[in-house]
Amino acid sequence: MVYPSRSILLLLTSVLLPNLAVAHSFGAGTDQFASFVEGASVVIFDQVTLFATLSLGLMIALWKNRGVVQALPLFVVGLVLGFLLAPSVTTWVMMGATVVGAITATLGASLNQQFKPLTLILALFTGLLVQMVSLEGHVWMELSVSIYVGVTLGAILPVMLGAATGELLLEKLPATFSRIAVRVACSWLAAIQIMMLAFFSH
Amino acid sequence: MTIKQLATALSLMIFSSMAFAHTGEGINTGFASGFWHPIMGWDHVVAMVAVGLWGAFLGAPAIWILPVVFPLVMAIGGALGIAGMPLPAVETGIALSGVVLGLLIVFAVKAPLWIAAVIVGIFAIFHGHAHGTEFPTEFNAYGYAVGFVIATGLLHLIGIAFGFLTKLDFGASLVRLGGAIIALVGAGYLFGVL
Numbered sequence: 001m002v003y004p005s006r007s008i009l010l011l012l013t014s015v016l017l018p019n020l021a022v023a024h025s026f027g028a029g030t031d032q033f034a035s036f037v038e039g040a041s042v043v044i045f046d047q048v049t050l051f052a053t054l055s056l057g058l059m060i061a062l063w064k065n066r067g068v069v070q071a072l073p074l075f076v077v078g079l080v081l082g083f084l085l086a087p088s089v090t091t092w093v094m095m096g097a098t099v100v101g102a103i104t105a106t107l108g109a110s111l112n113q114q115f116k117p118l119t120l121i122l123a124l125f126t127g128l129l130v131q132m133v134s135l136e137g138h139v140w141m142e143l144s145v146s147i148y149v150g151v152t153l154g155a156i157l158p159v160m161l162g163a164a165t166g167e168l169l170l171e172k173l174p175a176t177f178s179r180i181a182v183r184v185a186c187s188w189l190a191a192i193q194i195m196m197l198a199f200f201s202h
Numbered sequence: 203m204t205i206k207q208l209a210t211a212l213s214l215m216i217f218s219s220m221a222f223a224h225t226g227e228g229i230n231t232g233f234a235s236g237f238w239h240p241i242m243g244w245d246h247v248v249a250m251v252a253v254g255l256w257g258a259f260l261g262a263p264a265i266w267i268l269p270v271v272f273p274l275v276m277a278i279g280g281a282l283g284i285a286g287m288p289l290p291a292v293e294t295g296i297a298l299s300g301v302v303l304g305l306l307i308v309f310a311v312k313a314p315l316w317i318a319a320v321i322v323g324i325f326a327i328f329h330g331h332a333h334g335t336e337f338p339t340e341f342n343a344y345g346y347a348v349g350f351v352i353a354t355g356l357l358h359l360i361g362i363a364f365g366f367l368t369k370l371d372f373g374a375s376l377v378r379l380g381g382a383i384i385a386l387v388g389a390g391y392l393f394g395v396l
Contacts, residue, residue, distance in 0.1 A: 047344040109270050180266035187270040188351050191277035195347035198281035198334065202343075 032146040039143075039150020040157070042134045047196065048094050049130045050158055052101030055189045056126045057162015058182055059104050061170060063114035068163040070116075071123040075159060078127020079152055085128070086135035093136055095200050097129035102193035108186030130155050232342030236349025239333060240357060245296050245391045246329060248384040250354055252303035253322055254361020255377055255384075258368050259310045260318055265365065267315060268322050269358040273351055275323040276330035280347075283334020292335070293391075295328030300388020307381025310374070329354075 043049045056075070060067045104122045108114070134151045135143075166185075169178045240246040253272055257265035282289060289295075302321070306313070313321070333350055337343070364380065367373030390396035 047348075106274060109274060176262065180263070180270070183270055184266065184355065187273045188355050191273035191280075191351045192344075192347045194274075194277035195280050195284070195334075195351070196344060198284035199343040199347070202284050202286075 032144070035144050035146040036150040039134075039147035039152075040154030042151055043130065043154035044157065046133070048097050048101070049133050049155065051189055051193050051196075052097050052104070052126050052130055053155060053158035054162040055101045055105035055108065055186065055193070056123060057159040057164075058166045058186050058189070059108040059114060059119060059122065060159070060163045061166025062108055062179070062182055062186070063116065063119045065167060065170070067119065068160065071120060071163075072156070072159070074120050075123040075127040075156070076152075078124045078129075079131045079155055082128045082131025083135060083140075083148070086132050087137065087139045089132045089136055091136070093129060093132045095197065097126075097133045098193050098196050098200065100125050100129050102190055102197060105186045105190035105193060109183045109190055126159075127155065232345025233349040234345075235338055235341045236333075236346035236351075237353045239336065239346075239350050240329075240353045244387055244396065245293075245300060246332075246354075247357060248387045249296065249299040249303060249325060249329060250357030251361035251364070252300065252307060252381070252384045254358045254363070255307050255365045255380060256303055256311075256318070257362060258365020258377060259307065260312060260315070264315050264318055265362060268318060269355065269362070271319045271323055272326045272358065273354060275326040276333070276354065277351070279327035279330025280334035280337075280350075281330075282327075283331040284337055285334075289328070289331045292328050292331050295325065296332060297388050297391035299325035299328065301385050301392060302388075304381045304383070304385025304388055308378050308385060310378060 043053070056071075057068075060071045063071075100122065104126065107118065107122075131151070134155070135148075166182045169181055172178070173181065240250060250272075253268050254265075257268045260268075279289070303325070306321075337346055365377060368377050370376075387396065
């Protein structure tokens with residue numbers, strides 16, 4: 001009769017009775033990463049915030065190449081202001097964010113050339129309203145820090161995605177075609193957000 | 203196989219009901235509902251495709267500007283419809299859009315950009331209003347909006363793609379023939395034949 005060796009028994013034991021791996025939990029025994037993902041999901045999986053931030057990203061791409069470098073700081077200032085004002089807001093802010101998103105996308109679709117002050121102001125207001133929508137009614141530091149980090153990065157991500165996609169199209173495709181392709185995308189986003197405004201009032 | 207097994211199999215085959223799992227009947231999501239809404243109505247389809255085809259005759263920048271104008275104005279019409287604001291003769295306006303846009307393609311009318319935008323914009327309000335009024339309240343409203351804007355945009359792109367046939371020798375005649383069919387479909391709806 002053949003008996004398994006001690007090392008094989010040890011291996012089998014370690015395979016059959018594994019413990020939960022905590023290498024990427026941002027703190028053993030805590031749920032920091034889950035909170036971070038939850039925070040980011042609030043922005044990314046919400047139509048109001050997603051469409052507003054994507055519209056801003058596309059508008060920035062239409063404004064100028066690498067314009068995101070100048071617009072993003074103002075967007076982040078908006079996020080900070082939104083964090084400060086969030087406790088006092090109510091559901092009206094959803095409509096506010098959609099109005100700003102619709103204006104951004106409509107300007108992106110309609111204007112041949114985007115203007116710097118307009119783009120930067122819209123970056124500020126988009127950040128402000130997106131943060132207020134995401135943290136609506138929550139008092140300061142009511143939530144865990146990882147949720148705030150998640151919301152902030154979740155808000156920045158679609159802006160970067162929109163700007164990067166827009167710039168990629170503008171750089172890689174023929175000029176006559178690429179610019180109008182981005183504007184068509186803006187017009188679709190504008191149409192969706194105008195419809196959303198009607199749904200709010202309905 | 204025994205006689206008994208054969209009889210059982212035959213009876214199952216003969217008396218079985220049709221499976222309805224994926225027939226598309228009762229589209230159950232907002233996005234799908236919105237996406238199929240413009241596509242399932244020929245009056246909408248011909249008008250959307252016509253916008254792209256006419257753009258091909260108008261050339262740049264109209265070929266691209268009209269598909270930018272249409273969704274924007276259509277959304278305003280949709281918003282009016284959702285809000286319950288009445289618009290007279292919506293179905294007539296939709297049918298007329300097919301007739302007018304079809305004839306503009308047949309005669310290869312080269313209108314100035316702003317006039318083309320106004321014509322397309324006016325018809326877009328009727329189409330949007332119809333979508334807004336018929337919006338199914340039991341589905342996700344945002345999904346519906348996304349679906350029907352994307353479907354409308356894709357129909358424009360199909361029209362533009364066919365419009366590129368004008369670059370070929372025989373293409374212009376083919377596109378004008380397409381315009382005639384669009385006008386006939388529009389007339390069919392206008393006079394209640396379709």
